[in-house]
Amino acid sequence: MNEDSAVTTLIDSEAAYNSDLGSAFQGDSRELLEQLPDNSIDLIVTSPPFALQHKKEYGNESQEGYNDWFMEFVPEVRRVLQPHGSFVVEIGGAFKQGYPERSPYQFQLLNRLVDPDEGGMHLAQDFYWYNPAKLPNPIEWVNVRKIRVTDAVTHIWWLTPEINKDSAVEEGEHPHPEANNQRVLQEYSDSQKQLMESGEFNDGKRSSGWNIDSEAFANDNDGSIPDNLLEGFQSGDILDRLDEFSAKEFLEMVSNEDIGDLSAGEMLRMLGMGGNTADNVIEASNTASNTHYLKMCREFDVDSHPARFPRQIPEFFVDFLTPNPPYDDWEQGALDRPVVLDIFAGSNITGQIAEQKGRYWMAFEKEQKYLDASQFRFLTEEEIRKRYNSDQSDFGDFATLSED
Structure with a gap:
């Protein structure tokens, strides 16, 4: 795609492809990690194959050997991370084979990761990732015998090689240089500050002047928007309480939405005013079917x-655990x-x-076919069509991409 990115200076292996800010590499991550210098990575965000009952096409270890397999990566992960760096792992649960038992x-893996004599993290x-569209699995216990409920929450662990007890935020607006893994990222808009000053926004309880988190609200409204709140949004009375930019931004965000279908929490979170979902719960349905990546995969079979x-998930943690550009005074990392x-x-x-987001990135992937397809995320449809060799029956390896 592009010439070598800056991150290729950190590793001996040749990149499978490059973008302006990053590079992807094919191979076993255990071996690729060994090539990286000490303290060269600021953030690792990943979702390993889970220890499921059945073998998946992308490869996954059995439940019996899973934790030993995963721990093989950890010494190198810890070595390559900056002291302020973070290791974010999304890892799903599983039922035992043939039994309605989790x-x-x-959790055993987490104990090993934080054991000072083993993982050292x-x-x-x-x-917690809450997926409201999660399908029942395994169907035997959830749908057939109805003795379990759908497992809609997946654990995400934020681990770090070192913990800094100092405040992550100086009195100015810049994060504490020695405590990036302890960042306090709550930045308030002018409208939020006005609400807090008036006593109508209680940040400690994550509630607002409309008391959307109270038990009475939940019981009386069954989680829906009460008529007076809905009418307030539709008439613009509530929007008048916000600064001009926030109101404009909100109207743009809901321009393609049926405002009556939004929950109170969703609506207020869109306004940047909290809501009734805890901050360490990330709600996201993994049901997208018409993204650029998926359309190109279908187009080229x-x-x-x-x-x-x-x-x-990666968006939240990249924002949360790495500072935003510009990086004129960035002196914390290897690059x-x-x-x-x-x-x-x-x-x-x-x-x-x-x-x-303007960060450098590296991607390690063992399966060649998935790495090949991942290029679509960095190419426009026109670029893909220009580079694709129509004489090949399969998209196959990178030889089928013309650089003309």
Whole structure:
């Protein structure tokens, strides 16, 4: 695609492809990690194959050997991370084979990760991905015998090699240079500040002047928007309480939405005013079917990765755990801006998000076909058509992409 990016200076292997800010590499992450210098990565965000009952086409370890397999990556992960760096792992649960009993494998793994004599990591905080569109699995226990409910929440662990007890925010607006993994990212808009000053916005309780988090509200309205609140939005009375920019931004965000279908929490979160979802819960449905990546996979008859991150997960953690550009005074990392790595890259949504956010990125992926397809995230449809060799029956390896 492009010439070598800056991150290729950190590794001996040749990149499978490059973008303006990052590079993707094919191979076993255990071996690729060994090539990176000490303290060269600022953030690792990844979703490894889970310890599921059945073998998936993208490869996954059995429940019995999963934790031993995963721990093989950890010494190198810890070595390559900056002291302020973070290791974010999304890891789903599983039922035991043939029984309606949950496997505790991911909790046992967490214990090993934070064991000073083994993983040596620190658990900074636990997060949860709530997928309201999650399908029942396994169907035997959820839909057939109805003795379990749909498993709609996946654990995400934020780990770090070191914990800094100092405040992450100086009195100015810049994060504390020694505590990037302890950043306090709550930045208030003018409208939020006005509400807090008036006593109508209680940040400690994450509620607002409309008391959307109260038990009475939940019971009386069954989670829906009450008529007076809905009428207030539709008439513009509530929007009048916000600064001009916030109101305009909100109207643009809901221009394609039926405002009556939004929950109170969704509406207020769109306004940047909190809501009734805890901050360490990321709500995202992984049901997108018409993204650029998927459309190009269908167009060129290429296998898309079957277990993709929703973009909200890497987006949240890239924003949360790395500073925003410009990086004129960036002196914290191995390069002149933060480096984000995904060691189980799959379709490389992490790299795409990092690129969009102005960070450097690296992607490690063992399966060649998924790495091939992940290029689509960095090419326009016109560029793909120009580069694609129509004489080949399969998109195949990179030889089928013309650089003309």
